[in-house]
Amino acid sequence: MDIQVYIHPPFKTWNSIIKRSIRNVSRLNDLVFPIINNVKIYGDIALKSYTRKYDHVNLKHIQISEEEITESSKKISDGLKKSIKVAYENIQSFHKKQIHKESKIEVSPGVICWRKSVPIEKVGLYIPGGTAPLVSTVLMLGVPSNLAGCEDIILCSPPNKNGKIHPAILYTAKYIGIKRIYKIGGAQAIAAMAYGTESVSSVYKIFGPGNSYVTLAKQIVAKTGIVSIDMPAGPSEVVILADETANPEYVASDLISQSEHDPESYILLITISISWMEKIKKELKKQLTGFSTRQNIMKKSLERCKMVVLSSLDESIHLINQVAPEHLIINCHNASYWGDKIKNAGSVFLGNYSPVSVGDYASGTNHVLPTYGYAKSYSGVSVDSFIKKITFQKITKKGLRSLSECIGRLSLTEGLIAHKKSIDIRLKNE
């Protein structure tokens, strides 16, 4: 396994070192566009036909029955139930603090303005399928949507070949309080949530990770419909900043942990010591031999991993802010101090005992985070993602009078005379 190493690379090469592989989704357009259109036109018939084609199953009903949901509880172990409960409670505790009521403001006498947080009425959560059930993503999307107070929360996930959704997904959804679950996946699920079908009612915002078809479908419906999306999604990312105080065993385990997600995972290790970096390389090889099941994925993504040795931690922070990684581990002396200098990242993990997997599952922070450099302008999912803020104002006659000169002059400057008139007419009998 050859890892690419850069020792004190000159500044002008940084961009080429940190760049992500190009997302060329446009080649998928020809596949995804017709799916969206057909679901829009033919509704359930199209959903069933695409499910036959891509999930290899004939669906009788698109919605999961009450019975299937109830049954799910019997099919999973008490240990897993307990773990779901622990994660749920921590995610609930952390996200609850994000709810913040703003008070009314008397901007000037008689001019009262305020913002009110109002839940997005209808939201759709997408949970990818595949070999293993993404229970944690159900929690990460379901808990904040519930806390926000969304009235209508629906969940879509592709069925397996037997036409089932994994009982752990169903159990977790029920635990959170999600009642309507649909056995559909891929671009067809996104189209159904955006436009609605006989079985699936349309929503105002669509959340959740997915493969490149799902991602492109989300972008298309966001551009052409009246639906919004959480954020563009890409392969998972970690940047690790480590100095010689970091334990190479731990850091190697974090690199491998990231590598098992996807052969496309983005992995970057930044350090300030060549000898320490050599330790990591050895440790990586050693630990890798211990894995059997996902070793191929791990090797593929670690081959694309990069290690950079820079001359100082200050320089390293500069590089990290250029990357704007989804996950950032700062494993060095005085980690909090360096953490304060971070401008662009999704979620930051400080110190020797804060591996990314804690935030993936159980510490309470959200794991749906911006990738591909979007952390420069996007936040991860939170309760904020499920609400919008409506502004209100109530002005008294006196308040209006005090602002009339300002409004009059600015509206005339902008050539909007009727705007001035709507003030004057209210004050004309003064």
Next chain:
Amino acid sequence: MDIQVYIHPPFKTWNSIIKRSIRNVSRLNDLVFPIINNVKIYGDIALKSYTRKYDHVNLKHIQISEEEITESSKKISDGLKKSIKVAYENIQSFHKKQIHKESKIEVSPGVICWRKSVPIEKVGLYIPGGTAPLVSTVLMLGVPSNLAGCEDIILCSPPNKNGKIHPAILYTAKYIGIKRIYKIGGAQAIAAMAYGTESVSSVYKIFGPGNSYVTLAKQIVAKTGIVSIDMPAGPSEVVILADETANPEYVASDLISQSEHDPESYILLITISISWMEKIKKELKKQLTGFSTRQNIMKKSLERCKMVVLSSLDESIHLINQVAPEHLIINCHNASYWGDKIKNAGSVFLGNYSPVSVGDYASGTNHVLPTYGYAKSYSGVSVDSFIKKITFQKITKKGLRSLSECIGRLSLTEGLIAHKKSIDIRLKNE
């Protein structure tokens, strides 16, 4: 002038009454795509060439000089300066209250998590050109970007035929503290801010209203670049809910005020009294004769205005929530009570003395708001639009131990064995 009136329309017809005209921007693709590509490839040369073509002026310098900015102060009246100051201060007061620091949370013993608000480093503000300078939009975008603490704030606005930007725009930008201003408009300005040129440095998020070229350009760069945008923009909208306690003179003036924006303005009056609606129609005709300059625009947009009489205010609120208007005036008895029932709107104006023009200029609320039904999931611009929230966590060994069973079990359920390993390796010597 024929206004479309609907008396007690059946529920099933509501969607067709309230629907917006279809935004067909795809026909502009062939125009906008090459502009974006050429700016990306040729930089300043392309900017100058498009400015020659669309703004009919040969630009020597793309950036406004320090001198031009200083000069602007001499060219505008003291009265206007005073009005800019009043509006600035109110917008500042209202938006300042949106800054909210969250504290650290000990989710469970040894598991400390928090969110930190961090300004988006580089933002670009677009101010449309045209016959009149949109001073208010400079304030609405500039003040919150400043309060958020964005380091790099740039402003683009198209030049007039003399290669100048109106001094009121320059004065206001300087007043707020914006230093870099560029004389470019249209899709080429959006491309420059997204990709950067020799003169214009690229930004992470682009804000501001614009015509359909600008809107499409914003959508294209958001889909293909690593830049995000404030929200999709469409023609301005008002819905007015009025009962018999509303003064027809005032309500008519609000309808006309909205109509002068654009022949495409969306205007809907909802009331519960046929006789009161007749009064409004008369009053509209009467007031319209008083306008000369923009009467054509007003008539065109009022011809597309709709008036709906429903049987109750409860029913009216239901209709409004389906529309999700940009601006909503509730001018009826107990306006606050009805305002509390609003689920979808950009900004709400309560009572007889709260016309939309107050919020457009001077009450302090933002006037960059979601249109076209996007108020179902989007908020208007605020300080939040200029920050992102990064999550942090610092876990102690004890904290990690307490979560290890939960993380281990969930990661195995999801088939991510190395995630479990990254925890176990840290606790193995226990």
